[in-house]
Amino acid sequence: MKAKSVGIISRLDVNDPKGYISAMVKKLSFKVKLFLDPVTASLAGVKEPVEVDEMYADLILVFGGDGTILRSLQLLPKPTPIFGINMGEVGFLTVVDPETALYVIDGVIDDFQVIERARLAVKLNESELPCAMNEAVIITSRPAKISQFKIYVDGKFMEDLRADGVVIATPTGSTAYAMSAGGPIVDPGVDGTIIVPLAPYKLSARPWVVPGKSIIKLELMREDKESMVVVDGQYTASVKKDDTLSFTRCDTPALFVKFGDKFYDLVREKLGR
Numbered sequence: 056m057k058a059k060s061v062g063i064i065s066r067l068d069v070n071d072p073k074g075y076i077s078a079m080v081k082k083l084s085f086k087v088k089l090f091l092d093p094v095t096a097s098l099a100g101v102k103e104p105v106e107v108d109e110m111y112a113d114l115i116l117v118f119g120g121d122g123t124i125l126r127s128l129q130l131l132p133k134p135t136p137i138f139g140i141n142m143g144e145v146g147f148l149t150v151v152d153p154e155t156a157l158y159v160i161d162g163v164i165d166d167f168q169v170i171e172r173a174r175l176a177v178k179l180n181e182s183e184l185p186c187a188m189n190e191a192v193i194i195t196s197r198p199a200k201i202s203q204f205k206i207y208v209d210g211k212f213m214e215d216l217r218a219d220g221v222v223i224a225t226p227t228g229s230t231a232y233a234m235s236a237g238g239p240i241v242d243p244g245v246d247g248t249i250i251v252p253l254a255p256y257k258l259s260a261r262p263w264v265v266p267g268k269s270i271i272k273l274e275l276m277r278e279d280k281e282s283m284v285v286v287d288g289q290y291t292a293s294v295k296k297d298d299t300l301s302f303t304r305c306d307t308p309a310l311f312v313k314f315g316d317k318f319y320d321l322v323r324e325k326l327g328r
Contacts, residue, residue, distance in 0.1 A: 058164045062090040062110035062135070064127050066119030069094060069142060075153035076118050082157065086164060088112075108132050114167070114312070116140060116156075117149070121189075121231070124148045125287040128174075128309055129185045136169045138312040145325050147230050148188075150314040159314075168313040172227050172243060173267060174305035179284065179292055186305035187286045189228030193273060193294065194220035194253065196281045201256060203276040208269050213250075216260060220253040220282070223271060223302045227309075230322065238262040240326075243318060248302065271302040 061083055065076055080099040083089055090112050096104035107130040115135050117124050120143015127137065139149030140156045151159065175187040184191075195202045204221055206214045224233035229241040229249055238251035239262060246267040252260045265271065275282055275294050282294045294300065 056113070056136075056167055056169065058087060058112075058114035058167070060088040060090065060112040060114075061164070062092070062105070062107075062112035062115045063095045064092045064107055064110075064115060064117045064119070064123065065094040065098065066123040066142060067094060069098070069118060071098060071118075071142070071153075073153070075140075075157065078157055079116065079118075079153075079160065082160065083164070086161075110135070114138060114164070116160075118142050118153065119149075120144060120146050121148045122288065125188055126289055128188050129287065129289050134307050134310050136167065136310040136312050138163060138167075138314070147321055147325065148227070148311070150312070150317065163312060163314075169310050170313045171308040171310060173225055173246070173308055175223060175225055175248065176303050176305040177284070177286055178301045179294065180298055182292075184284070184292060185286050185290050186307065187223075187228070188225065188309050189231045189287050190222050190224035190233055191287075191300075191302060192220060192222050192232060192253075192285045193275075193282055193300065194285065196283050196293070201254075202282055205274045205276055206250065207272040207274075208263075208265050210270075213263070214252075214260065216252050216255050216257065218252045218255040218257075218260070221273060222249070222251040222253060223273075224249040224251065230326065233262075234326075236262075239264065240322060267304055269303070273300045273302075274298070 090105040090110045093104040141149035177184040204216045222233045226241040226243045226245045233251045236251045247264045250263040
């Protein structure tokens with residue numbers, strides 16, 4: 056694919072002492088139509104920024120870390136291929152550093168391939184919440200308070216948990232909160248969904264990996280323990296007794312520019328320290 060228009064999004068607290076972002080804006084301004092978010096526009100001295108939810112572009116460059124990409128995915132007005140440029144700390148969704156990005160961007164603009172990453176559709180009773188790229192976390196509203204959950208997979212009872220919460224994650228999100236909670240690392244190419252209890256009061260409670268097409272339902276059982284669901288760390292909603300959360304595959308996957316096959320290298324590099 057060839058990009059004729061490019062949006063550029065930068066993390067809210069970006070620190071760019073070497074001027075990589077301004078250099079990228081200057082370089083691309085002669086090649087494509089540009090849409091700059093307010094942070095990028097301020098750095099580049101451009102007076103007409105474009106909000107992320109108005110970026111109808113062929114390609115999106117994101118300067119930041121995974122959090123910036125997760126935020127962008129929830130705001131973009133349409134599924135758009137993302138090219139992540141790492142200015143964060145971990146960066147499993149970013150593919151290059153800023154210096155390399157300046158070197159390779161001409162080739163990316165002229166001819167890029169797209170890969171799809173599955174997301175989770177999240178529903179609270181009858182209300183549809185934003186789709187999750189990494190995970191949806193159900194936790195008690197008050198720290199250090201335990202709650203009770205029932206989990207069903209495709210209508211079959213799976214688990215009754217007393218726990219601080221539950222993480223429902225995609226394979227992409229397996230290296231995020233789910234891994235920190237004791238879940239497995241799963242190759243993004245695996246068609247599955249990961250269920251990880253948070254501090255369960257039960258020795259037999261273990262993480263599960265179920266088919267990606269499964270319909271997972273979770274019910275909150277304790278009337279005195281209000282909880283919340285947090286989607287990708289970006290969106291929060293309250294969950295009360297008798298509420299039902301359901302999780303299934305989102306109809307619209309996330310789109311990323313294919314740039315090498317670095318998953319196992321990233322796991323060794325980022326998590327092997």
